Amino acid sequence: MTQTTINQYAPLRFITAGSVDDGKSTLIGRLLYDSKALLSDQLLSLDKSKNNGEVIDFSILTDGLEAEREQGITIDVAYRYFSTAKRKFIIADTPGHEQYTRNMVTGASTAAAAVILIDATQLDFAQAELQLLPQTKRHSAILKHLGTPHILVAVNKMDLLDFDQHKFNAIVMAYHKLANQLAINNVQFVPVSALQGDNIVHKSERTPWYQGEALLTILENLPSNENLSTQPQDFHFPVQLVSRLDQDKADDFRGYQGRIEAGSIKTGDKVRIEPNGYISQVVEIISPNGIVQQAFAGEQVTIRLADDIDISRGDSFVAENSTTQSTQALTATLCWFDQRPLNLARKYLLKHSTQTVFAKVSQIDHVLDVKTLSKSHESEQFILNDIGEVQIKLQKPITATTYARNPATGSFILIDEATYHTIAAGMIL
Template identity: 60%
Template sequence: MTLIHPAEDLGVLRFITAGSVDDGKSTLIGRLLYDSKAVLSDQLSALARAKHKRTAGEDIDLALLTDGLEAEREQGITIDVAYRYFATAKRKFIIADTPGHEQYTRNMVTGASTAHAAIILIDATRVSEVDGRTELLAQTKRHSAIVKLLALPHVIVAINKMDLVDYSEARFDAIRAAYLALAQRLGLQSVRFVPVSALKGDNIVTASERMPWYQDEPLLDVLESLPVGEVSGSAAELRFPVQLVARQDGSHADDFRGYMGRVEAGAISVGQALRVLPAGHRATVAEIIGPRGELAHAHAGQCVTVRLAEDVDISRGDILVAAEATVEPARKLSADLCWFDHEPLSSQRKYILKQTTANVFARVGSVDSVLDVGTLSHGQHKGTLEMNDIGAVQISLQKALVCDTYEQHPATGAFVLIDEATHHTVAAGMIRAFTA
């Protein structure tokens, strides 16, 4: 494995592949791993002997590198999210190969929820012409809408199977224009386009000689150059959800009580004045302990134990914020929901809303609108949400919850809904607004 020089280390990039069935997502990732020398020789030998491979002769079916389930290999489709890890001389990568079939949209949402970037694949042979304009597939639109809802900062459109359209620049330009129109309607920004052939390896790791009209970087170079960084914010933006209260020597006078968790936003420092929400208690940071010992401060993304100078009532689900923070607990939420369950949303049913480490009972009071994937309008008023629907809803909480809008702080602005009876995760949500 290539060593990464500290001066060149750009951090870990998490990205997903998304698109419709048979757009070539698994093959693209397999090609990326193969051409970047991230596949071991024994893996290649096993792939060459695989009984479900769909290539002729000695050619390796690279899609099998990510299609790990037997059902996936038999059907030739991706069902679950497959994670793969590799590194180049510039950075490390975590790839999530997400399903393209509408039935597994919920798995795509799961993979995208922690990603920095999305590669939207479009099969150059499957776009159609309607009244003189290029029409994209419904799943391409649905996945693009989800990428917008999740506010992924980088979108790369890989126009695949260029080998099957004779590497046509005109076809690439037509698809690019169609997606730019879609991106404008959704509000997507920072969209880049790369014409590729995942099967042949064109513009995946190295530039293709068969598309001299494309002068930009191949896909791997684009991924290596994407800026990624944890946003630490200011002290006023601190969000530290308490995951566990750690006790030690509880019968002794020097009883240790620490509050364990991950800094989701902002920074925390020794001596900093805090508020404990939702109760509102005030306290001061006495000590911060990391995996390797004491720290003077910790920033977003770090897992630490915080000890306070005062004895206050704190339990799992509470959240530490800066003393001067203006955030207050909320009882009513306006949110965008991606519905996962086979059973439709019921306004009569009580759900468990899980956000960071907090669980509260919730009811969905109304469905304001449902996204029509075909027209990208929110004009439908079905009064409910069915599987794979994306809708704007109003939620009432049984008790107050400390939250932010998803745009402000994704960690505290996102949640899942869990069915109280079955314990199934039925929806994922992003908070747009909230009131007390």
């Protein structure tokens, strides 16, 4: 097989997820160490971290906060960048502790893949039916709702179980059952020892029964899904800023700046401005490199129109015949981040794309029980780390799509108007 250059593969963004002490930080440290992606000062820090002169503490490469090192847990999301001969990677090491689930959601929201670690030593194999830890289930449910396309389950600390194939198979069966309940597809399993390096970068001789590839090899060959949607994308451009160069009527420049979130636009195309519904024609598209005839999703541009229309930040341009409409009512999956429970009587700020409006959660449709994966349709409250479906009413309309159609225009956050804390993240259904 010929060596593939980095340019032939798009960079892969992936996260590590799982429960506390599953070994997420250690796995990333070992991945960086064995792939020779560390600088000399990092290697020196690792050498000083050896316990009894033998065991390296790889977690120091990602647990950057002093509180993290003192408590031995990951609190914030730590991003690391590295590359192999085949690909570039962006890793998000996310917290396993239930208290910091909101940080895990942040890291997972832009990931094309997730490595879920399961500490094999924390499971009770004496059970008639092996049960996974609640946080493993919670993180898997979140990844499902976020539409993460590739799930890799790394069964860690297999060295402490003497690389027992039967116990590995029992974990695989337990996770397959979880995946079926959540309708998660495309799951791969790898038996690993993050501390010892088994099946991380190189295949381990201690698992002759494992026929798959090492974790890094699997990651190198995953497709990079920059756009998770499989549906055709109509043009969608949320206005971030209205640009006026001066007030001289002889040169009355009026441009609308922002990022194209879906589709493409050409000079001469007609667009519909939401929420007012006016139609106008594009007369000029300006990119950071100058005037262009066409621009595509992901590009930052300034668009000029043929007509002077009352347009402000938060309005959106969509294709003239687009089915995307403005709405004041949403059905959404909600992940609750706040210590205080959801209050159906309170107003919150809902930030969607470039617009922020007042909103109220009018109804809780159901809350997911992460232990049983059942949906409680009689729940009257939403508390910290709850995941469920809700109805939301808005003070003003927003131009939104479903999350499945386009994550950029189908997601939002709820903000406490008094403290400005982010209290929830939502995916529009």
